[in-house]
Each structure stands twice: as C-alpha cells, then as structure tokens.
Amino acid sequence: MKNLITTFFILIVISGQLYADNPSAAHKKITLNLTDTSEILVKGYIAPIENTGSNFHVEWDALANLRVAEPEKQHPTSVFQSFLPNTPVSVGELWALDATGVLTLLKQLHPKPNLFLHINAGDSYGFWACLRAYNAQYADIVFRIHAEFRLEDGWFTPSQFTGHLIIDRNREKVAFFEMYVPEGVINFDVNWKQDENDSHFHTTTGFCSKIELRAGNQELLESIKFTETITQEVAERALIHKFYKSERINWVPPEQVLEMVEAQQKPIHAVSIDGPLVDESC
Structure with missing residues (x-):
C-alpha cells in the first residue's frame, strides 16, 4: 500500500529497543459470539475522487466513476x-x-x-482484529484490513480499512459496525495500465474523503462506559505491529537522542528515509 510522501527526514533509533507485539495485560478472557439471526442493514459510500497526483481521476474513467456498488444492503x-x-x-x-x-x-x-495485494513486499498482507474494551453488556473490537479493488485496466489500493464492531454480549447481536479508509493528505494509490500493449502500470496517489460501510448509530460507541479497556491508540499500535516490523522499533526524535544515549550508554543508529515506512506499496 502506498502513501507516497516526498518529504526528506531523518529518524534516529537507540539500538535494542522494540515494542512488544501485544500490549495485553493479564485481563480476564471473555468469549465473543453472535447467535442473533436477524439481518443487519449496512450503508456504503464512496465519495467522488477530487484529487490525484497525476490527474488520473479525470483522465481514467474507471477511477473517475468509482462509486459504491450497493449503497444499502x-x-x-x-x-x-x-x-x-x-x-x-x-x-x-x-x-x-x-x-x-x-x-x-x-x-x-x-x-x-482483493485481499492478496498485487504489490506485496511481505509486510502489507493481512486482516487483524483486537479486543479494545468490554463491560457486562458490550465489547468493542477494533480491526485493520489491507485490501484493494480491481478496476478496469488497473488497481485502486487504499492505505487501510479500519473500524469498530460493537457486540451486544447479552443478546449476542451486532450493536454497531463501521469500516472505513482513514482520512489523510493521501489515503490511496492507483496503478493504471494506460496502454494494453504495454506491460507497465502508471502509478500515482490521491485522496478520497469518504470510503465506508456503516451499520447502527456511532453515538452508542461514544456513550458506552467500559470496565476493561485499552486506548484506541494502543489498539492501533498493536495492530500495525502485525503488518510492519519497522513500527516495533522505538524511533526517537533527534532532540531526545543525546540525552538517551548518555543515560543508556548505547550507540546511535541514524536512518535517512525518503517517505513513510507504513501503508506503502512501492
């Protein structure tokens, strides 16, 4: 997956420090299940794309006309x-x-x-979930999915799909669901085969203001008082570790590194990077 940023920056890391894969403490384990037989009305939306780096959203019909397949299902x-x-x-x-x-x-x-990404260096494939919180009635599941869509003459690859699934534990039914592509300056890339006689794809990035599926009322998620919980940020960090080993490194801002070197007596590893290490495909 690709969110190409041309900014040049330097990250500094103190050797030997890694984040743990799983922030879970020794909490009580619970069983999650769905036995309700009713159907869930899910609403979908894809906003018109208004920005791409090479004007593909104007020149490429498949991208210009990208809309949700079924607004309600x-x-x-x-x-x-x-x-x-x-x-x-x-x-x-x-x-x-x-x-x-x-x-x-x-x-x-x-x-x-497509869940098996057409460009995959080994750290982009997968779909994982995390139990973020629960109480006697509800459980909040946060997830991260890497997927893409096969367009005519090319591919549309969002940075990620994330969201929440709220389970009513007592009635074993879906209380709320959302799956969406997060906002950002850039949140997708595309590969367009402009000439059928040419084996090469042309690539650019862009921004789409809304790509989502939703069922239920988000106010429920915001109003629940959980008794066992980790923060949204901690859950997201745990999930991203399942995709990118670089995120397990404790990257240190340059202004802090000298103080840490003196305290820990460890060498400095300075890494020069032209762009982000996550959600990229090239």
Missing part, C-alpha cells in the same frame, strides 16, 4: 462472525479475521475486492 449476522475470535480473548489480544466475511462486506463497496 442487508447482511446476515453470520457475516460479522468472521470478525470474532475462535477462542476466549482478553483486552489487547489480537487475532486474524476470516477472509470470507471480510470479502462479503468489501463487495458491497466494489464487486472485485
């Missing part, structure tokens, strides 16, 4: 079972999602989703 509750773990989990614990349900939901956005 009834999904069986069983689709969301794919987001749940097969065994009891504690707050902060991670698990891989089942591809079947993920693909079903992505097809509401576009008929040709």
Whole structure:
C-alpha cells in the first residue's frame, strides 16, 4: 500500500529497543459470539475522487466513476462472525479475521475486492482484529484490513480499512459496525495500465474523503462506559505491529537522542528515509 510522501527526514533509533507485539495485560478472557439471526442493514459510500497526483481521476474513467456498488444492503449476522475470535480473548489480544466475511462486506463497496495485494513486499498482507474494551453488556473490537479493488485496466489500493464492531454480549447481536479508509493528505494509490500493449502500470496517489460501510448509530460507541479497556491508540499500535516490523522499533526524535544515549550508554543508529515506512506499496 502506498502513501507516497516526498518529504526528506531523518529518524534516529537507540539500538535494542522494540515494542512488544501485544500490549495485553493479564485481563480476564471473555468469549465473543453472535447467535442473533436477524439481518443487519449496512450503508456504503464512496465519495467522488477530487484529487490525484497525476490527474488520473479525470483522465481514467474507471477511477473517475468509482462509486459504491450497493449503497444499502442487508447482511446476515453470520457475516460479522468472521470478525470474532475462535477462542476466549482478553483486552489487547489480537487475532486474524476470516477472509470470507471480510470479502462479503468489501463487495458491497466494489464487486472485485482483493485481499492478496498485487504489490506485496511481505509486510502489507493481512486482516487483524483486537479486543479494545468490554463491560457486562458490550465489547468493542477494533480491526485493520489491507485490501484493494480491481478496476478496469488497473488497481485502486487504499492505505487501510479500519473500524469498530460493537457486540451486544447479552443478546449476542451486532450493536454497531463501521469500516472505513482513514482520512489523510493521501489515503490511496492507483496503478493504471494506460496502454494494453504495454506491460507497465502508471502509478500515482490521491485522496478520497469518504470510503465506508456503516451499520447502527456511532453515538452508542461514544456513550458506552467500559470496565476493561485499552486506548484506541494502543489498539492501533498493536495492530500495525502485525503488518510492519519497522513500527516495533522505538524511533526517537533527534532532540531526545543525546540525552538517551548518555543515560543508556548505547550507540546511535541514524536512518535517512525518503517517505513513510507504513501503508506503502512501492
């Protein structure tokens, strides 16, 4: 996945410091399940693309006309079972999602989703979830999915899909669901094969203000008082570690490094990077 940024910067790391893969403490494990048989109305939306680096959103019809495949669709509750773990989990614990349900939901956005990215250096593939919080009635699951859409003559690759699945533990039903591409200066890249006789793809990046699926009212998520919890930031950090080993390094701002070197008596490793290390495909 690619969010190309041409800024030049330097990161400095103190040798030997890595973040743990899993921030979970020794919390009580709970079982998550969905037995409700009702259907869930999911609304989908893809905003018109108004910005790409090389004006592809004007010149390439497939990108200019990219819209949600089904603005509304009834999904069986069983689709969301794919987001749940097969065994009891504690707050902060991670698990891989089942591809079947993920693909079903992505097809509401576009008929040709792909979870096995066409450009993958080994650190971009996957779909993971984390139990962020729970109380006696609700559980909040945060997830990160890397996927793309096959367009006519090319590929549309968002930076990531993230979101929340709120489970009503007592009634074992979906209380709220959202899956979306986060905002940013750049939040997708595209590969366009402009000439069918040419084996090469032309690449650029761009911004789309809204790509999302949603069911229920977000006010529920904001109003719940959880008893066992980690912050959203901690959950997101745990998830990104499943994709990018570079994120496990404790990168140190230059203004702090000399103080840390003196205190820890460790060597400095200075790394020069032309662009970000995450959510990139080239």
